[in-house]
Amino acid sequence: MINYLKTRSKILMFSLPALALFFSCTDLEIEPTDSLLATNFEGIATAEEAASQVTSMYNSINGFIGDQANLYALSEVTTDEMLVPTRGSDWGDNGIWRQLHQHSWTPDHQYITTVWNQWNELQLVASEVLDSRSASSPDSRAAASFFRALAVYVILDNFGQVPIRDTEAPPLTDPEVLTGEDAIALIVSDLEAAISGLPATGPSGAENVNVSKAAARYLLAKTHLNRHIFNGSGSPDAADMARVITLVDEITADGYELEEGYFDIFRDTPDNETIWWINTQVGNRIWNGLHYNLVTPEQSGGWNGFSTLSEFYDLFEGPESNLENAGPRDERRGFVPLQGLPAGVDGTVDDNDDGIADGTNIGFGFLKGQQYGPTGAPLTERGGAPLVFSREFVSTVDGQPSLLDNDEITGIRVLKYHPSYGGFVSHEVFFRYSDAYLMKAEAMLRSGGDATAMVNDLRVLRDASPIATVTLDDLIDERGRELYIEFWRRNDLIRFGQYTRDWEFKDPAAIGNSDRELFPIPATQIILNPNLVQNPGY
Template identity: 55%
Template sequence: MKRRIFKFYILSAITLVGIYSCTNLEIEESDSIISDGFQGLADPSSAVEGLYNTIAGQYGDQANRFALNEVTTDAALVPTRGTDWGDNGRWRNLHTHDWTTEAGDIIGPFNQFNANQLVASQILDSRSNPSGQNIGDASFLRAYSMWNILDWFGQIPFRDTSLPSSTLPEVITGQAAVDFILADLDQAIANLPDVTAGNVENNKGSKAAARFLKAKVLLNKHIYIGGSPESSDMNEVVSLVDAIAAQGYGLQAGYFNIFRDSADDETIFALASGVGNRIFNGLHYNSTSLGGGGWNGFSTLAEYYDLFEGDPNNNRLDASGAPLDGQEERRGGVPPGGTTYSNAPQTTDDGGFEAGSNVGNGFLVGQQYALDGSALEDRAGGPLSFGRDFVDGNGNNSLINNSEVTGIRVIKYAPRYGEFRSHQVVFRYADAHLMKAEAQMRSGGDPTALVNELRAIRGVAPFGSVSEQELLNERGRELFAETWRRNDMIRFGQYTRAWEFKSADKVGDVTRQLFPIPAAQLLANPNLTQNPGY
């Protein structure tokens, strides 16, 4: 990787010498472009903190990374309601797989995560004099950023900070890219601190977090290099998850409590990322007084909602929070009103009720209610009752001309515990547990016992056996809205299948498993090549 770029520099330096016909052929520092560009960071610790904060902001965004990983799947879509959420087809094209090389939600992540890995490389440069902790954090964040780029685009432009900034970044792909990321993660594991369960802080890496990401990379390795999963990789996934469990991480009862800003046994890595987008992007304008109401956009497909146990048309709770429609805990439910204010932690008073407590957890379908128990209305005075279907004014299935109440809405972070708190779970043990089950399955074992262990904690009946399809479904039930859906669907061979509103000519189109390299980047760096199909 380095050798080819170094030759480019030497030739450049020789050319400059020839052009200027210097009488002194000794190349001084002032004569050569070799010394141009980066010279080290004065404060690598501040750079690490800034990089964590940057990634936290990227993670909390409803566009870009979230849109690529969720809206391009069966788990999320954003219909146009009147003039709202039109945006020149931006959201619809992601869901139908009709994106182009000029899509902002493709250009943005390419630029953002490549910028992240450059900052991390600058921290790791010996001229920055990084501490062991700096090396651990920067290696972890560089691996995370490069893995995202590899997963989305299949190729990573890498800039060596020891070379002049005018040098074109080399592009790494396949096995070389995987090896680079895994080496960074090994370096992160060696340098990051041990953080046991219940002690995870926002924006803090740990050995457990690096092990989680290494397991994720190994589980997906065959997608990036071709072929089938290797038993040795699957065995290492199991070992990595076991090492995480040895630090006290495990499955925790009380599903939605995991997504509060408090200690739990499941959270492995969290970012100081605002939850406001996750809350308001799907709620109706009249759903709550918090934040001035919702933005009435994001919804989920009925087919995704139907993965969960319960009545397909209702998802109600009684006043105590008990399910009324046979739904499993993870599907959540719609309460009949607000909860009386009792000064419970993280809650605020709103006229004797906990502010936002009329908004349910999980999947919101059917009539919605105000804090006092009265039925809410939409802006036209009709019932605020979220429906399963996306239809236009003529009753035809459509992603445009929808009313204010089409589509089931999704809430993972309850607004009653702080609608603008900065805490989002990124890695958690339930995911690691299911990765272990999958690794066992892909190396010839039976994942049933591990899947049933999770289902027992979540209060749903055990399976007699677990197929590959059922394992994907279980990941969908457990990890909804946590930005893993695209990655999972590709690994299970489901990303090219049909779902509601996907364009017919994109069904079965394997070229959509990678996003296009932005046109401006191709012009700037001829080492990049456009992905097939674009």
């Protein structure tokens, strides 16, 4: 029987002194010969060293969450929310982005392998701090309990099986593998320990860069909400749904609440919704979809890749046009400005000294149609044609729908963090109260209650019309509108039975194929640990 409080993964890719190098480079090629431990682990010698390991876990999370590839790509680009077309030679990358959206990935996909390596590595470091032989303080143990639970959650969610080994076992011993209820039990045990030991913090801004009781309750609610997916039962248990409701009520009691001003939530300023933010630059969320000619003084322009499907844009209430003067709409859909704002707008600068706040000509939310410069002049793409972001993705070769040979303007762009407040500010929201709020609404609905009033309170706050009666179909759409590009779309679609449905450019072989609800175990790990079994379909 494994002692969960002193576990260690066999998939360690580097020795601990090399962790900083590992966490700073997400595109490393990992050699199978690096995967075995040289010596038995004997515990962390001092409380200071354990605290340093907790710091290293925070630093690693910064890279894991701030990246535009890896977990973000697996969570968003594999859904109806996001795709990355190849524009000429830009964003080709040997098809690595297209494979994700089309669900045609293979066991050697680089981002899948990196996610496995990164989050199992985090699990390893947390287990060392939690080992009974380590001189870890109660504070370090509480944080490590949270981080191990988070790592195991990510691995279970994406791969369905989690390799765990006893740290007192010989280093060449094959680790046992947890699936289903066994993995859930570890997550729940760690999160209960984290809730007991972490500080209670409300929506206090700067402090919420550290994990708290509210963050642990949020992740525990996620675990109970997805339990019937993780254990394969297919039907939510009433006790799990009741636990979700209780946990969210406890988060509410800490002072978190829904807040007006949707896009202000994603600024580096205090708000009432952010449960946990990550100290990582938000540049990847800003520039990966903006056109090269959408310019601010600190950045020559965007990278012109990430876009959304028109069917996702159509989930939002409002007129076809998203220009700011086109008419009322769901606040969360954002708008395209007709020109920049005068210098002096709160949180902005005017580095050009032209009297216009930098970047305020760039829209919020979904950028569709003609884009405008600071003075209101219509912008053009690099070839001189109007910069008009279109719904369609079509080949410049034959004019047919395609993810290949796109031009510079295909696809509606998505922007939640805004360059006018700083193009590389270190403040990315990861756990948010409105997600917890909608988790409670879902738990009520799945246990026979009526979530209509809850959902409508949120919709009215976001300038959307009330819904007569909220169904599960309404709820998954509402989660999409509220939480787009926040890491949860894949998880949500699987729980609502929609991840395998058809959407534009999906491989026909993947439609209705439940095997795609889990990613393949990297081939090298199957070789190293015979207790791992490749997931079906790979």
